[in-house]
Amino acid sequence: MLSLVILPTPTHTKMASSLLTLLLRRRLGLTPVRGVYWVQITHQALCTKVSPEEEGSIPVSPYQNAPWEYLETEEYLTRYGSRPVWADYQRNHKGGIPPQRTRKTCIRGNKVAGNPCPICRDQKLHVDFRNVKLLEQFICAQTGVIFHAPYTGICMKQHKKVTEAILKARDHGFLSYHIPLAQPRDTDFSNSHGAVGCTPKAPALAAGTSWYPWYNWQQPPERELLRIRRLYQGHLKEENEPLLEMMPMSPSQINILPEGEESKSIH
Amino acid sequence: MPQDFFLRDLGSRSLSQPGQAAGGVMAAFRVPASFRLCRAAARGTGLVGAGPRLPFSPSPGACGTGPSCRRAGSEASSCCSNTKKPEFTDDEVQNILTKMTGLDLQKVFKAAKQPLKPPTYKLMTEAQLEEATRNAIEAAKERLKMPPVLKERQPINDVLADDKILEGTETSKYVFTDLTYSIPHRERFIVVREPSGVLRKASWEERDRMIQIFFPKEGRKIFPPLMFQEENLQTLFNQDRHEDVLNLCVAQFEPDSADYIKVHHQTYENIEKHSKYDVLRSTRHFGGMVWYLVNKKNIDGLLIDQIQKDLMDDATNLVILYHMLHPNGHSAKQAKEQGAEGLDLIKVFAKTEAQQGGYIELTLQAYQEALSSHSAAS
Numbered sequence: 001m002l003s004l005v006i007l008p009t010p011t012h013t014k015m016a017s018s019l020l021t022l023l024l025r026r027r028l029g030l031t032p033v034r035g036v037y038w039v040q041i042t043h044q045a046l047c048t049k050v051s052p053e054e055e056g057s058i059p060v061s062p063y064q065n066a067p068w069e070y071l072e073t074e075e076y077l078t079r080y081g082s083r084p085v086w087a088d089y090q091r092n093h094k095g096g097i098p099p100q101r102t103r104k105t106c107i108r109g110n111k112v113a114g115n116p117c118p119i120c121r122d123q124k125l126h127v128d129f130r131n132v133k134l135l136e137q138f139i140c141a142q143t144g145v146i147f148h149a150p151y152t153g154i155c156m157k158q159h160k161k162v163t164e165a166i167l168k169a170r171d172h173g174f175l176s177y178h179i180p181l182a183q184p185r186d187t188d189f190s191n192s193h194g195a196v197g198c199t200p201k202a203p204a205l206a207a208g209t210s211w212y213p214w215y216n217w218q219q220p221p222e223r224e225l226l227r228i229r230r231l232y233q234g235h236l237k238e239e240n241e242p243l244l245e246m247m248p249m250s251p252s253q254i255n256i257l258p259e260g261e262e263s264k265s266i267h
Numbered sequence: 268m269p270q271d272f273f274l275r276d277l278g279s280r281s282l283s284q285p286g287q288a289a290g291g292v293m294a295a296f297r298v299p300a301s302f303r304l305c306r307a308a309a310r311g312t313g314l315v316g317a318g319p320r321l322p323f324s325p326s327p328g329a330c331g332t333g334p335s336c337r338r339a340g341s342e343a344s345s346c347c348s349n350t351k352k353p354e355f356t357d358d359e360v361q362n363i364l365t366k367m368t369g370l371d372l373q374k375v376f377k378a379a380k381q382p383l384k385p386p387t388y389k390l391m392t393e394a395q396l397e398e399a400t401r402n403a404i405e406a407a408k409e410r411l412k413m414p415p416v417l418k419e420r421q422p423i424n425d426v427l428a429d430d431k432i433l434e435g436t437e438t439s440k441y442v443f444t445d446l447t448y449s450i451p452h453r454e455r456f457i458v459v460r461e462p463s464g465v466l467r468k469a470s471w472e473e474r475d476r477m478i479q480i481f482f483p484k485e486g487r488k489i490f491p492p493l494m495f496q497e498e499n500l501q502t503l504f505n506q507d508r509h510e511d512v513l514n515l516c517v518a519q520f521e522p523d524s525a526d527y528i529k530v531h532h533q534t535y536e537n538i539e540k541h542s543k544y545d546v547l548r549s550t551r552h553f554g555g556m557v558w559y560l561v562n563k564k565n566i567d568g569l570l571i572d573q574i575q576k577d578l579m580d581d582a583t584n585l586v587i588l589y590h591m592l593h594p595n596g597h598s599a600k601q602a603k604e605q606g607a608e609g610l611d612l613i614k615v616f617a618k619t620e621a622q623q624g625g626y627i628e629l630t631l632q633a634y635q636e637a638l639s640s641h642s643a644a645s
C-alpha cells in the first residue's frame with residue numbers, strides 16, 4: 001500500500017519539483033497534477049530495513065512510531081494553528097446538502113482522489129490510539145460524542161479508524177469519558193446458596209471410586225456365564241482373558257475364528 | 268435480664284465519646300456483649316429480624332464467605348472472649364464515614380459530558396429554592412451511598428459429576444447457564460462440562476462473564492477494560508482520575524472479587540502516597556478509603572490534611588474510629604485513661620502511635636495559633 005503527501009508548491013522549487021516528477025515518472029509512470037507536489041513512498045520504504053538506494057530519495061514520515069510528536073511541531077502549528085485539522089476542509093459536492101456519507105476512501109492502491117480528506121492529505125498525521133490530541137479533535141468537547149464523517153469531512157475508512165482508535169484509547173484510559181454511576185449488581189453477598197457456596201462431594205467422588213458402578217468391570221453371575229458358554233459351545237476363545245478387552249463380537253464373527261482354538265468346554 | 272442490665276448501663280454513662288462508651292461497656296461487662304454477639308450472629312444467618320435490616324449481610328468477612336456449615340458456631344466461639352471488631356456496615360462507623368465524606372453539592376452534581384438538552388430556567392421564591400436545595404441534598408445522599416467493602420470470595424472448585432464415558436467425544440467445554448429471569452444472580456446455577464467428562468461448577472470469573480452475556484449490566488463489559496492494567500492505572504493516577512477508576516471498578520467488578528479489591532487498594536495507596544485526599548472527598552469512595560487506611564494504621568497523612576483544612580470534627584472522628592478499630596493499642600488505652608476529648612485526642616494519638624507524630628503536633632500548633640489570632644483579631 002503506497003502512501004502519499006500532497007503539498008502546494010511555491011514557484012521557486014519548480015526546478016526541484018520537475019526533477020522529482022521526472023524521477024517519479026520514470027519509476028511508476030504517473031503524471032502528477034500541476035501545482036501539486038507528490039511524494040510516493042513505496043511499500044519497502046516503510047519496512048524497518050530500508051534498502052540504501054531508496055533511503056535518500058523518498059522521505060518516510062518520521063512520526064510513525066511517535067505520532068503525537070508531530071502535533072507539537074512548528075510545521076503543524078503553522079499549518080493548522082489551534083484549530084482542528086478538519087477546520088479548513090471543504091468537501092466538493094453538487095447542491096446545497098452534502099451526501100450523508102463521505103467517500104469510501106481517498107487512497108485506492110497508489111491513486112489518490114482529488115481533494116483528499118483532512119487525514120489523508122497530511123501524511124504525517126497518524127491515527128493512533130496514543131496520540132490523544134489528534135483524537136480529541138474528533139470528539140465533541142461538550143457532549144463526548146464522536147463526530148460523524150460528513151461533519152469533519154474525513155473519508156469513511158479513516159472515520160472507522162478514528163472511531164476504533166478513540167474506543168481503544170478510552171479502553172486504555174488515555175481519553176476520559178463520562179462513566180455512569182453504577183450500583184453493585186447483587187444485594188446479598190453471603191454466598192450461602194448452593195450455586196456458589198460449597199456443596200458436599202458426591203459419595204463416589206469422595207471415596208475415589210468411579211462415578212457409575214458399571215464403569216468398573218463387574219463380574220457377571222455364574223449362571224449367566226454358564227448359559228453363554230452353553231449357548232456358544234465350541235466357538236468361544238480362551239476364557240482366561242476378561243471379556244472387556246475384546247471388542248464385542250457377533251456370533252457370526254466368533255464362528256470365523258479358527259476352530260482349533262475352542263475353549264475347554266465345561267459341560 | 269441481661270438485656271435490661273445492658274440498657275440501664277448505657278443510660279448511666281455519658282455518650283459524648285461513642286467509641287469509648289461502647290468499648291468501655293464491651294470490656295467491662297461480658298454478658299451483654301455476648302448477647303449482642305449472638306444477636307449479630309443470628310442476624311448474619313438471617314433468622315432474627317430484631318435489628319435494623321441492613322442492605323448487605325453484616326458479617327460477610329468473618330463468616331459469610333466460608334462454608335455455611337461452620338458459620339455461626341465459629342463466630343460465637345471466637346468473639347465471645349474479647350470485644351467484637353466493628354464492621355464497615357455498623358451504624359456508628361457509617362455515621363462517622365458519612366460525616367467525613369462531606370456533601371459538596373457542586374462536586375456531586377458536577378456537569379458531565381452527555382447529549383445536550385436545551386437549558387431550563389426556573390423562577391423560584393426563597394421557600395421554593397430551599398425546598399429544591401433540600402431535594403438536591405437528598406438526591407446527593409443517595410448518590411453518596413458507599414459501595415460495599417467485603418473480603419475476597421472463596422474460589423468455587425466443586426465437581427458435580429465425573430462421566431468418563433464422555434471423554435474424547437467433544438473438543439471444547441460447554442457452559443450451561445440457568446436463564447430463569449427472576450432468580451438473583453448469586454443463586455444462578457452455571458456449570459461447565461469439560462472435554463474430559465467432568466461436570467463442575469463454573470468459577471467466579473466464568474460466572475461473571477456468562478451473567479454479563481445473558482443479563483448485561485450498564486457500564487460493564489464482558490472483558491474488563493485494559494485501563495486496569497498496571498501501566499495504564501499509573502497514567503490515570505497521574506492525571507488525578509482516581510474517581511473515574513473507582514467508578515469504573517464498581518461498574519465492572521463484583522465487590523468481593525479479587526480484581527475489585529486489588530484496584531481499590533492500589534488507588535487508595537496512590538492517594539495516600541501523594542496526599543491527594545481531596546480527589547475523593549465528597550464522593551462515595553471516601554468512606555472506603557478511610558476504612559482501608561484505618562485498618563492499615565496509616566492515617567497520619569489524612570489527619571494532617573484535615574487539620575490543615577480546618578476540619579477538626581473530621582480529625583477527631585478519625586481518631587475515634589481508629590480507637591474503635593484498634594482498642595488494644597497504646598493510643599486507645601491512653602486516651603481512655605486521660606479521658607481525652609477533641610484536640611487532646613489527636614495529641615494523644617500523635618504522641619503514641621503516629622508515625623509522623625511530630626508533624627501532626629506542628630500542624631495542630633499552627634492551627635491553634637491561627638485560631639487564637641483570628642479570635643483575637645475579631
